[in-house]
């Protein structure tokens with residue numbers, strides 16, 4: 001039975017994307033009367049944001065009640081640390097890559113405080129999603145969390161980040177092509193509601209990135225669009241009330257790879273390669289677009305230098321359909337596994353990406 005849709009949506013109220021924005025965080029917080037904050041950050045982020053960040057807090061009279069570096073993303077550790085924070089904290093500020101932001105987001109959710117995030121890399125759409133990826137008794141789980149109240153993305157910091165992360169962000173964006181197709185097919189088979197608005201946001205986030213620009217991933221304008229597109233993808237999930245607009249068969253394969261690989265690749269690399277395969281299985285009309293983006297941005301060239309292990313990929317294909325119970329994707333079709341193996345053996349691109 002389908003679950004009726006009765007919900008409210010939360011979208012970021014404060015959204016700042018541009019060069020030098022980390023030096024404005026103090027002003028943004030003070031403008032919203034957030035004068036006492038707790039900061040949760042990645043250790044390597046400190047040198048990226050200082051001294052501009054601290055100066056902006058001091059100038060605007062924002063007091064740091066607590067500043068911690070994320071050591072663990074085990075849920076129980078985060079919960080203990082969260083409830084030890086001073087009671088009068090106005091907001092939680094998360095700074096860094098994946099782990100620090102997941103921990104900070106969940107802390108804000110537990111304490112029911114506004115959450116402001118400042119991602120230092122753009123490797124996936126997790127910074128703006130309504131879930132946190134945490135460990136529960138050492139197993140990675142996606143846990144209900146909260147949308148950020150504010151997002152501050154400093155393009156100077158993003159521009160100085162390793163290109164691998166930008167490519168991973170591009171890979172996470174192209175995976176919407178297969179995710180949206182799976183969602184529609186799940187609807188056609190009576191497994192899911194489709195939210196047209198969420199679907200439109202997700203499609204538009206792709207258009208925004210790839211119709212407007214050249215494919216130069218190093219250009220600041222490209223990175224600005226990538227930041228906006230990943231943000232919109234997160235908002236599409238919130239509007240839909242599920243991860244459907246951003247995550248389908250290709251994400252199932254990536255989750256399976258995370259579980260079994262000796263050395264999993266960056267999220268966006270795994271989902272993009274899986275998306276190329278799943279688009280072929282789906283007969284997806286946008287498969288050529290997906291290929292063109294990954295070709296022209298130089299993604300294929302880079303990914304080919306560090307291919308995914310073929311034995312692990314095939315193992316992941318076996319597990320993937322059962323990772324989320326009742327979640328229909330192209331991988332649920334009985335002939336998909338054999339067709340996928342045939343493509344891995346015979347498709348020119350897949351033979352370079354999976355070895």
Ligand SMILES: [Zn+2]
Pocket residue numbers: 124125172246247251267271
């Ligand atoms: Zn993703």
